[in-house]
Every structure is written in C-alpha cells, then in structure tokens.
Amino acid sequence: MPIPIVNSIASWFLKKRFHQIDLFLKYPIEVQEELLFNLLQKAKYTEIGKTYDFASIKTYREFSERVPVTTYEDNEPLIERARKGESNIFWPTPIKWFAKSSGTTNAKSKFIPVTNDSLENCHYAASKDLLCMYLNNNPSAQLFLGKSLRLGGSKQLYEENGTVFGDLSAILIDNMPFWAEFSSTPSNEVSLMGDWETKMQAIVNETIKENVTSLAGVPSWMLVLLNNVMETTGKGNLFEVWPNVEVYFHGGVNFDPYIDQYDKLLPKSDFRYYEIYNASEGFFAIQDQNENKELLLMLDYGIFYEFISMDSYDTSEEKVIPLSEVEEGKNYAIIITTNAGLWRYKIGDTIRFTSTDPYRIKVTGRTKHHINVFGEELIIENAEVALRKASQLTNAEIVDYTAAPIFMNGREKGAHEWIIEFKKPPEDLNSFTQLLDSALQEVNSDYEAKRFNNTTLNSPKIHNARERLFYDWLKEKNKLGGQHKVPRLSNTRDYLEELLQLNRSI
Numbered sequence: 077m078p079i080p081i082v083n084s085i086a087s088w089f090l091k092k093r094f095h096q097i098d099l100f101l102k103y104p105i106e107v108q109e110e111l112l113f114n115l116l117q118k119a120k121y122t123e124i125g126k127t128y129d130f131a132s133i134k135t136y137r138e139f140s141e142r143v144p145v146t147t148y149e150d151n152e153p154l155i156e157r158a159r160k161g162e163s164n165i166f167w168p169t170p171i172k173w174f175a176k177s178s179g180t181t182n183a184k185s186k187f188i189p190v191t192n193d194s195l196e197n198c199h200y201a202a203s204k205d206l207l208c209m210y211l212n213n214n215p216s217a218q219l220f221l222g223k224s225l226r227l228g229g230s231k232q233l234y235e236e237n238g239t240v241f242g243d244l245s246a247i248l249i250d251n252m253p254f255w256a257e258f259s260s261t262p263s264n265e266v267s268l269m270g271d272w273e274t275k276m277q278a279i280v281n282e283t284i285k286e287n288v289t290s291l292a293g294v295p296s297w298m299l300v301l302l303n304n305v306m307e308t309t310g311k312g313n314l315f316e317v318w319p320n321v322e323v324y325f326h327g328g329v330n331f332d333p334y335i336d337q338y339d340k341l342l343p344k345s346d347f348r349y350y351e352i353y354n355a356s357e358g359f360f361a362i363q364d365q366n367e368n369k370e371l372l373l374m375l376d377y378g379i380f381y382e383f384i385s386m387d388s389y390d391t392s393e394e395k396v397i398p399l400s401e402v403e404e405g406k407n408y409a410i411i412i413t414t415n416a417g418l419w420r421y422k423i424g425d426t427i428r429f430t431s432t433d434p435y436r437i438k439v440t441g442r443t444k445h446h447i448n449v450f451g452e453e454l455i456i457e458n459a460e461v462a463l464r465k466a467s468q469l470t471n472a473e474i475v476d477y478t479a480a481p482i483f484m485n486g487r488e489k490g491a492h493e494w495i496i497e498f499k500k501p502p503e504d505l506n507s508f509t510q511l512l513d514s515a516l517q518e519v520n521s522d523y524e525a526k527r528f529n530n531t532t533l534n535s536p537k538i539h540n541a542r543e544r545l546f547y548d549w550l551k552e553k554n555k556l557g558g559q560h561k562v563p564r565l566s567n568t569r570d571y572l573e574e575l576l577q578l579n580r581s582i
Contacts, residue, residue: 093208097376104435111380112413115413118415122167123165124417140398146422151418159174159239172240173189173190173240173241174187175189175243176243177244186356190244193378195247198359198414199359209364210348213366219322223286223287224260225260225261225292226260227292228246228294262278275557284309286318287318288318289322290321291325294561295326295338296561296562298324299337299338314341324342328561330456330457332460333460333463333467333477336473351369353371358379370438373437375399375435379414381398382412383409384409386408386409386426387407396411404432407440409425409443426440426441426455427439428440440457445566449567452526454492455520455565461515466515467508470502470504470508470511471502471503474497474499475498476496478495478563479536480492480568480571480572489533491533493572494512494538495541495579496541497545509535509536509537546562
C-alpha cells in the first residue's frame with residue numbers, strides 16, 4: 077500500500093483519537109473519576125469487590141478510605157489462586173495471561189495479571205497512540221515503507237494450570253494481530269527464543285537483511301544489539317545498514333546515560349528519539365512532541381492514578397492523594413488501580429510532574445532504588461544527570477553502574493561507593509570522581525549539605541569495572557535481556573558487594 081494512503085488512514089484514526097485525548101486534556105479529573113467508577117462497577121461482584129462493597133462506593137473519598145493501598149506481596153495469594161484457574165477474584169472476566177516480572181531487586185518472580193481489557197484498552201491502545209502522535213508530528217515519516225525492529229520477549233511462554241505466563245513483550249507478541257507481524261522484525265519465532273545470547277545473533281542475522289525504519293526496546297539492551305549489528309556488518313554507522321531508519325521508541329530505563337553512544341551510531345541531526353513509560357502493570361505515558369522529552373500521562377487507558385509524596389513515603393505521615401492534588405516539581409510514588417484487577421497497587425516507580433495543565437511527567441526512579449542512609453535522598457534522576465555531566469566533561473562513555481553507601485564506622489564518616497563500567501573510561505578517574513561529586517551537589521541540595529566540609533559524607537569512591545561485568549552479573553542471575561535492569565542505587569551493599577566480588581574473581 078502506498079505511503080500517502082497509509083498515512084491518510086493513520087490521519088483518519090488520529091483525528092478520531094485526538095477527540096478522545098482532547099477530552100482528558102480538558103477534563104482530566106472528571107475523566108479519571110469516571111474511569112474509577114467504571115472499574116468499581118465492573119468489579120463489584122468479584123470477590124474483592126464484595127469484600128470492600130464496591131457497589132456502595134459513591135465518592136473518591138469512600139474509595140480511598142475503604143480500599144487499602146497494596147503491594148505485590150499483599151496481592152500474591154489472590155494472584156496465585158487466579159493462576160491456578162480460579163475466576164472472578166479481582167476481575168470479572170477470565171484471566172489467561174500473567175506477565176512474569178522479577179525485576180532486579182528480588183529473586184522471586186512476580187506474576188502480574190494481564191486481562192483482555194488491559195491488552196486491548198491499555199497496551200495495544202498505547203502502541204496505536206504512539207504511532208499516531210509520531211505521524212502527526214512528522215507528516216513526512218515513512219515508517220510503513222519498512223519494518224520496526226522490536227527487541228523484547230526474551231523468555232518463551234509457559235502454560236500452567238490453564239493459564240500462561242512469560243515476559244510482557246512475549247505476551248504482546250503472541251496476541252498481536254497476524255498483520256502486525258508483517259511490519260515487524262525479527263519474526264515471532266526469533267523474538268520468542270529463550271536463550272538470550274543465541275537469540276541476539278539470530279536477531280542480527282535476520283534484521284540486517286530488512287529495511288528497518290524504526291527501533292523499539294529498552295536502551296541498555298538495544299545498545300548491545302546495535303553494537304552487535306555493527307560488529308557483524310563492519311559498517312561505520314547504522315545508516316549504512318538501514319538507510320531509512322528514522323526513529324527509536326525507547327523506555328524502561330533513563331535514556332540520558334546512553335544518548336551520546338546512540339548519537340554516534342545514528343549520526344543524523346533529524347533522527348528522532350521518542351520515549352514511552354510502560355511496565356508489566358500497564359502503559360502510562362507517551363512523549364507526544366518531537367522536541368519535548370516530557371511524557372503525557374494517558375488518563376483513559378483503564379488506569380486510575382494516585383500518588384504518595386516521596387517526602388512522606390513509607391513513614392507515619394504517608395498520605396495518598398489523587399491526581400487533582402499533585403504539584404509540579406515534587407517527587408511522587410505511583411499508586412494504580414487498573415483494568416487488570418490491581419486495586420490501589422504500588423508499582424514501585426517514582427515520577428515528577430513537570431506540568432499539571434496538561435499532566436506531564438518525568439520518570440525519576442524507583443521507590444527502592446535510592447540512597448538515603450545519611451539524609452541525602454539521592455535518586456536515580458540525580459545520579460544520571462550528574463554522571464552524564466561528568467562523562468561529557470571527561471569525554472567518557474558509561475555502559476552500566478550501581479552505587480551504595482559506605483556506612484559510618486566509629487569516627488569514620490560515610491560515603492557513596494560506585495562501580496562503573498565504562499565503554500570509554502576517563503583519562504583520570506580522580507578527576508571524574510571530583511566532577512561527579514560536584515555535579516551531584518549541584519542537583520541535590522541534601523547531598524550538598526551532607527558533603528559540606530565533609531560534615532557527614534566523605535568524597536565518593538569509584539571502582540572501574542572490568543568489561544562485561546554487569547552483563548556477566550545478570551547472566552549469573554538468569555536475567556539477560558527483556559526488561560531486566562541493573563539496580564542503580566541501593567540503601568544496602570548487597571548488589572555492590574556481589575559486583576565487587578565478581579569484578580575481582582576474573
């Protein structure tokens with residue numbers, strides 16, 4: 077089908093969809109409240125709906141007072157019953173799919189329910205919106221002349237007790253309409269291969285023969301793939317492999333530490349990067365403008381949002397607030413109620429509102445991935461801004477990193493200890509350390525106060541990791557590929573000690 081016709085069809089869909097988007101842009105609170113009561117109405121005869129008498133809830137206040145905020149551990153007994161085939165527990169329609177998500181902080185796997193409602197009205201709806209927004213902003217785009225290189229689905233799907241579990245990306249691929257496979261590469265067969273390293277070369281071998289026009293996947297793992305493409309082909313940059321590639325849709329981890337390496341692989345000033353924010357629990361936000369990296373919070377995907385200010389998170393002063401009460405510039409933990417049957421569920425992510433008209437956000441980290449042993453409240457966003465500045469000033473390039481506290485010992489003050497794997501190390505690691513320290517003080521006043529005259533914290537300590545250290549660490553834990561991520565910051569030394577030991581062992 078000629079590109080003008082394809083883009084015209086997309087434009088028709090876009091105009092229809094923009095009317096709905098315009099509705100939640102103009103009336104965000106009303107749209108969210110209506111969504112909440114639709115969810116309550118739909119689930120009122122489920123086991124959890126009867127427990128909390130959803131049928132009688134008439135206001136948000138009643139909902140917030142009656143239904144408790146939960147974690148995965150709170151939901152696990154109900155989820156396990158659903159995985160064994162029981163129905164109508166927390167959602168009225170049968171649940172066949174469960175997205176297996178172990179993350180990086182917990183060896184125990186989580187099984188997140190994925191309903192037909194969440195597949196169609198959240199995950200797939202967001203994918204359509206993303207393409208439509210991109211085409212609207214770039215009317216001369218030629219995405220449909222070629223294929224999208226998607227990187228995901230690192231695990232096969234497994235059936236157990238009549239239900240199916242696996243990576244969310246594998247579930248999405250398995251349920252994808254038959255025509256969608258024709259516009260994607262690699263094939264489903266390769267995408268769903270179980271062994272990551274075998275799969276990686278298979279993806280390279282298959283995709284270098286295709287006319288790839290877009291890329292989609294987690295930045296850290298996509299970078300591994302693209303570097304393998306360069307090694308296999310011997311080309312100078314990716315445009316010599318795929319002349320028509322024009323955009324990279326990315327999410328999962330902060331892109332800032334990787335942008336310089338991508339710019340070298342994709343050296344065109346008009347190449348586009350579009351960020352998304354999704355997880356196994358749902359699709360939350362989309363970059364909807366070319367030059368603005370802020371993400372538009374999507375309010376009509378069957379997800380009702382609440383928030384906890386990180387100032388009071390996990391304290392006796394903790395307070396959950398609805399969207400109408402959030403403030404710009406503050407860091408919040410996200411609570412979601414969804415069309416997959418998650419009720420007031422802590423997903424473990426933190427975001428900051430950059431705007432409340434419309435509601436735009438920036439993902440800042442994880443509730444468990446921060447360092448606040450000494451009152452410094454260091455979050456991932458701080459760390460990655462500072463690392464990028466130090467890297468630019470020393471012409472260094474970073475592959476991966478993690479950091480943890482050095483605890484006070486008698487008269488010895490505390491500090492932060494980092495292990496960083498460089499693709500291109502700085503000439504002087506001491507200079508890099510000083511620059512990182514200064515940059516952290518610039519972006520975090522609490523850290524600056526603790527560092528003032530070494531009041532509480534001494535200068536950070538940095539180890540230069542050997543090549544592939546983090547890759548080998550993830551491989552040891554059977555966490556290569558997919559959505560698995562290295563834990564950036566931690567209040568404990570567990571990850572750091574494991575990495576330091578592995579760094580010394582070879």
